[in-house]
Amino acid sequence: MIDVFDIMGPIMVGPSSSHTAGAVRIGRMARTLLGEEPVSAALHLHGSFAETGVGHGTDKALIAGLLGLSPDDMDIPSSFEIAADRGMKFSFDETDLRDAHPNSVKMEVVGASGHRLKMQASSTGGGRIRVDKLDGVYVSFSGDYHTLIVQHMDNQGNLANVTNALALARVNVANMSLHRSSKGGNVMMIIETDDPMPDAIVELIEKQPGILQVIHYRRES
Amino acid sequence: MNLDSMQEIVAAVRREGKPFWEIILETDMVNRGVSRGNSLEKMSRTWHTMKEASEVYTGDRRSLSGLSGGQGKQMRDYAASSAPIGGEFIAQVIAEALSMGESNACMRRIVAAPTAGACGVMPAVLVPLYWRENLSEDKMLEAMFTASGIGAVIAYRACISGAAGGCQAEIGSASAMAAGALVHLKGGKEEQICHAVAMALKNLMGLACDPVAGLVEVPCVKRNVIGAMNAVAAADMALAGIESRIPVDEVIDAMGEVGRRLPVELRETALGGLAATPTGRAVKERMAAGQKKQRTLTIKDARWKLEKQEAGQEG
Ligand code: SF4
Numbered sequence: 001m002i003d004v005f006d007i008m009g010p011i012m013v014g015p016s017s018s019h020t021a022g023a024v025r026i027g028r029m030a031r032t033l034l035g036e037e038p039v040s041a042a043l044h045l046h047g048s049f050a051e052t053g054v055g056h057g058t059d060k061a062l063i064a065g066l067l068g069l070s071p072d073d074m075d076i077p078s079s080f081e082i083a084a085d086r087g088m089k090f091s092f093d094e095t096d097l098r099d100a101h102p103n104s105v106k107m108e109v110v111g112a113s114g115h116r117l118k119m120q121a122s123s124t125g126g127g128r129i130r131v132d133k134l135d136g137v138y139v140s141f142s143g144d145y146h147t148l149i150v151q152h153m154d155n156q157g158n159l160a161n162v163t164n165a166l167a168l169a170r171v172n173v174a175n176m177s178l179h180r181s182s183k184g185g186n187v188m189m190i191i192e193t194d195d196p197m198p199d200a201i202v203e204l205i206e207k208q209p210g211i212l213q214v215i216h217y218r219r220e221s
Numbered sequence: 222m223n224l225d226s227m228q229e230i231v232a233a234v235r236r237e238g239k240p241f242w243e244i245i246l247e248t249d250m251v252n253r254g255v256s257r258g259n260s261l262e263k264m265s266r267t268w269h270t271m272k273e274a275s276e277v278y279t280g281d282r283r284s285l286s287g288l289s290g291g292q293g294k295q296m297r298d299y300a301a302s303s304a305p306i307g308g309e310f311i312a313q314v315i316a317e318a319l320s321m322g323e324s325n326a327c328m329r330r331i332v333a334a335p336t337a338g339a340c341g342v343m344p345a346v347l348v349p350l351y352w353r354e355n356l357s358e359d360k361m362l363e364a365m366f367t368a369s370g371i372g373a374v375i376a377y378r379a380c381i382s383g384a385a386g387g388c389q390a391e392i393g394s395a396s397a398m399a400a401g402a403l404v405h406l407k408g409g410k411e412e413q414i415c416h417a418v419a420m421a422l423k424n425l426m427g428l429a430c431d432p433v434a435g436l437v438e439v440p441c442v443k444r445n446v447i448g449a450m451n452a453v454a455a456a457d458m459a460l461a462g463i464e465s466r467i468p469v470d471e472v473i474d475a476m477g478e479v480g481r482r483l484p485v486e487l488r489e490t491a492l493g494g495l496a497a498t499p500t501g502r503a504v505k506e507r508m509a510a511g512q513k514k515q516r517t518l519t520i521k522d523a524r525w526k527l528e529k530q531e532a533g534q535e536g
Contacts, residue, residue: 004249005263007335007372008365011270014325015437017337052435055286055508057328077328125382
C-alpha cells in the first residue's frame with residue numbers, strides 16, 4: 001500500500017531523495033545502531049554514491065546523519081564543520097563492493113566509549129534505505145518498521161527464548177529473519193514489528209542465555 | 222481503499238457522496254492508522270514547508286556543481302517589472318518552478334512531490350494561485366490530498382522515478398498531480414480532475430531522463446517549468462469541458478509502458494540525451510576531477526580545525 005506522504009513528501013533537503021535524504025538516513029541508522037555519539041568514521045562509497053556523491057552532497061549527508069541530523073535539517077550542507085566542532089573525525093574513499101546496490105556505502109564507526117560498528121547499507125530510492133551487512137553478517141532490513149536486532153550465539157534455544165518474550169509483549173511481528181556468518185559463528189536475528197517493543201521486553205531478551213547484544217531501532221515517522 | 226485506479230476513486234466519490242480529496246484523506250487515515258486530525262496536520266505541515274521554501278528563496282545560493290542558482294530570482298524580477306508574454310501569473314508560475322528546482326539543487330529544504338527532482342511543479346502552481354485568489358488554508362490542503370491521491374495511482378499503475386520510467390514519470394507525474402489540484406481549487410468535478418490528469422500525462426509522454434553528470438540540475442530545474450505550465454494548460458482545458466479521448470487509467474498504463482521501453486541511457490543513467498552532449502560530458506569530467514580534490518581539502522580542513530580545538534582545550 002502506497003503511503004500518500006511518500007508521494008507528497010518526504011520533506012527533505014535536496015537535491016536527491018536517494019543520494020541525499022537516503023544518505024542522511026543511513027548515517028542516522030548507523031548512529032542508532034552504534035548507540036552513542038560517534039567520534040570517528042571511515043566511509044567507503046560504492047557505485048553511484050562514489051561517482052556522483054559530491055555533486056549530490058552524499059558525503060555531507062552521511063556525516064549529517066552520523067551527527068544525528070534529520071533529512072530535512074538545513075544544517076546538512078555544513079555537516080563537515082559541525083563534525084569538526086564536535087570533534088568527530090571522518091574519512092571517505094571509494095570502493096568496489098561486490099553484488100551491492102549502486103547506491104551503497106560501507107562504514108566503520110567508533111563511538112565515544114569505544115563501541116564499534118561495521119555497517120553496509122544502500123539507498124534504495126525515494127529516501128528509503130536498507131541495511132545489507134552488519135558486523136560482517138549479511139542482513140536485510142529497512143528501518144521502515146520498529147526493528148529489534150538480536151545478536152546471539154549459534155546454539156539451540158535462542159529462537160524459542162526470543163519468541164517467548166515476543167509473545168509476552170503482544171507486539172505484532174511484521175517480518176523476522178535469521179542470519180549468520182558461518183556455522184558456529186554469531187547469529188543476527190532481525191525482528192520487524194508494527195509497534196515499538198516495550199523496554200521491559202528488550203531487557204528480558206537481553207538477559208536470556210546466549211544473547212550477546214540487543215539493539216532496538218525505533219522507526220522514524 | 223486501494224488507490225490503484227482513478228476510476229475506483231471516482232466510483233467511491235459517487236458511492237459515498239464525498240469529494241475526491243476526502244476519499245484520499247480517509248484512505249490515509251486507514252492506511253497509517255491515524256486520526257483525521259493527524260492526517261490533516263501532516264498535510265498542513267507539508268503545505269507550509271512548500272510555501273516557506275518559496276518565501277525564503279533569495280537566489281543567492283549556488284549548487285555544489287555551480288550549475289544552478291539565481292535564475293528563479295531573475296525570473297521573479299522579470300515577472301514583476303517587465304511585460305511577460307504570458308502575463309504576470311504565468312511568469313510567476315515559471316519563477317516559482319525555477320526557484321524550487323534551484324532550492325533543491327542548492328541543498329535547501331523542499332517537499333519531494335512526487336520526487337525531489339520534480340519538487341518545483343506543485344508549489345509553482347499552488348503558491349501563486351494561493352496568493353492571487355486569496356485561497357483558504359483548508360482549500361489548499363484539499364488540493365494537496367487530491368494531488369497525492371493522483372500520484373499514488375500513478376505510482377501503483379506505472380512509476381514515478383526517472384530511473385524506472387524517464388522524466389515523464391517524474392515531471393510528468395508531478396504535472397498530472399498539479400493539474401488535478403488546480404481543477405479542484407477552481408471548483409472542478411472529479412471527472413474533470415481525471416481529464417486534467419490524463420491530458421497532463423499525455424502531453425509529456427516519452428520525456429527522457431537525462432541529467433547532466435547525473436546531477437538533479439540540468440535539465441531538471443527548468444523541466445519543472447514545463448511541468449507547471451502544462452498543469453495550468455491541462456487544468457484550464459478540463460475546466461473548459463474538454464475531455465481526454467483516452468481514459469485516464471489507460472493513459473497512466475501507457476505512460477508506464479513507454480517508461481519500461483525507454484532505453485536505460487534515457488533513464489537517469491546520464492548516458493544519453495543532454496547528459497551525452499559534448500557540453501554535458503565536459504561538465505561530468507570537470508565534476509569527477511574536482512571530486513577528489515574537494516574531498517581531501519575538506520577533510521584536511523576539518524582535521525585542522527579539530528587540532529586547533531584540541532590545542533585550545535589543553536591550553
Ligand atoms: S531529468 Fe531525470 S533527474 Fe531530472 S527531473 Fe527529469 S526525471 Fe528527474
